[in-house]
Amino acid sequence: MVLLRWFITVVITIAVLGFTLSNLEQVDVQLTPFTGSYTLPLYFLILGSVALGFIWGGLLVWLNTYPQRRDGQKAKKRVDKLEKELDEEREKKKNTPPAQILESPSRQDYLENTHD
Secondary structure, three states, X not given: OHHHHHHHHHHHHHHHHHHHHHOOOEEEEEOOOOOXXXXXXXXXXXXXXXXHHHXXXXXXXXXXXXXXXXXXXXXXXXXXXXXXXXXXXXXHHHHOOHHHOOXXXXXXXXXXXXOO
């Protein structure tokens, strides 16, 4: 699996490097509300746009999954609380002498007591 990850990383790096070397031209960029223009390499403009889109998309996904993360945290707290209670009950049962443990009535005892 590590080898596959390295292979994919190398392939993507070579592709980005090839793209960068083939787009070295300078372009003028004008931002409408601001005055003046900026001269940037074309690869910088394109790769910067891709990076900003990647960050923006990640932020949107992170914000949209907040309810699921919150519910997961609540569920984990509840499970931890219930596990703690279960451990306490098991400890009580282990420390209780056998004579004090009550047995539930059998079905036959129940039927005999209900027909009186």
